Amino acid sequence: EAQVTQNPRYLITVTGKKLTVTCSQNMNHEYMSWYRQDPGLGLRQIYYSMNVEVTDKGDVPEGYKVSRKEKRNFPLILESPSPNQTSLYFCASMGGSTDTQYFGPGTRLTVL
Amino acid sequence: RKEVEQDPGPFNVPEGATVAFNCTYSNSASQSFFWYRQDCRKEPKLLMSVYSSGNEDGRFTAQLNRASQYISLLIRDSKLSDSATYLCVVNIWYSSASKIIFGSGTRLSIRP
Numbered sequence: 612e613a614q615v616t617q618n619p620r621y622l623i624t625v626t627g628k629k630l631t632v633t634c635s636q637n638m639n640h641e642y643m644s645w646y647r648q649d650p651g652l653g654l655r656q657i658y659y660s661m662n663v664e665v666t667d668k669g670d671v672p673e674g675y676k677v678s679r680k681e682k683r684n685f686p687l688i689l690e691s692p693s694p695n696q697t698s699l700y701f702c703a704s705m706g707g708s709t710d711t712q713y714f715g716p717g718t719r720l721t722v723l
Numbered sequence: 724r725k726e727v728e729q730d731p732g733p734f735n736v737p738e739g740a741t742v743a744f745n746c747t748y749s750n751s752a753s754q755s756f757f758w759y760r761q762d763c764r765k766e767p768k769l770l771m772s773v774y775s776s777g778n779e780d781g782r783f784t785a786q787l788n789r790a791s792q793y794i795s796l797l798i799r800d801s802k803l804s805d806s807a808t809y810l811c812v813v814n815i816w817y818s819s820a821s822k823i824i825f826g827s828g829t830r831l832s833i834r835p
Contacts, residue, residue: 644823651731653810653827654767667820701766710755710814712823714766 613638617702617715624692625723632687632700632718640706640713643685644669645677647698648717654701660685692722726750729811729826737834740801744829746811747793750822756787758796759810761828767810770796798831806833 615636624630636643644659646669656669660679674696676688685704689696702715729746736742748756756773771778773785773794784797798805811826 642821646825651827654825656823659821659823661819661821699764709772710757711769711772712767712812714768716766717764 613713615702615704615713615715617700617718619718620716621719623721623723626693627691630689630692630720632689632702632720634685634687634702634715635683636685636702636704636713637683638704638706638713639682640704641682642705643679644703644705644712645675645685645687646701646703647671647696648701649698657687657700692720694722696720697722725827727811727813727824727826729809729829731827731829733830733832735832735834736801738801738803740833741797741799742801742831743798744796744809744811744831745793746795746826746829747791748811748813748824749792750813750815750824751792753792753813753815755814755816756794757812757814758783758785758794759812759825761808761810763808770809801831801833803833803835806831 641662645657646654648654658677660666700718703712705712758770759767760770761767773787777786782799786795808828810828815822
């Protein structure tokens with residue numbers, strides 16, 4: 612089954628404790644992306660990757676890092692999380708002949 | 724001014740009604756357009772792509788007006804299961820970068 616998976620689905624952590632949210636897709640898509648969704652602000656793009664070893668900033672990259680060492684994985688790293696990074700995070704992939712994005716199930720992060 | 728603007732709603736309509744949403748975008752270089760549906764606390768899923776010629780999928784019709792820079796979604800004979808948030812998405816592709824912009828969503832609630 613074609614899918615995008617994210618882990619963990621829920622995470623409560625404390626300020627400053629480094630964390631990684633994993634994202635994996637099995638559709639051989641070249642494009643992958645991370646978003647955060649906050650009430651009233653919609654989905655905002657954090658980082659995206661157009662292919663292996665190619666990443667670029669989205670609209671809200673501050674406080675986040677990503678890497679794309681292989682096509683299927685695109686982890687999101689918070690080196691020193693802060694409470695303003697409490698949000699719902701979605702990973703997405705896109706590829707083939709359309710611009711359709713396929714989203715993971717989301718990761719709800721709370722930073723205390 | 725937001726790059727993609729939607730009326731946040733909520734739209735509260737009776738079952739069987741016809742409901743229409745509009746979404747405006749500010750960047751004339753925008754190239755592809757979509758409507759996504761998002762159920763509460765779930766990931767967004769593609770509802771339909773939007774073309775200048777208009778496209779229809781069952782009870783759903785989407786239209787793009789490039790001159791006025793807006794896209795629309797029409798839902799006919801609405802069902803209870805149509806209750807969701809509808810997200811307008813605009814993609815802009817550059818030679819080595821991309822920008823994907825989500826509207827903040829329009830909430831639709833269908834009542835029996």
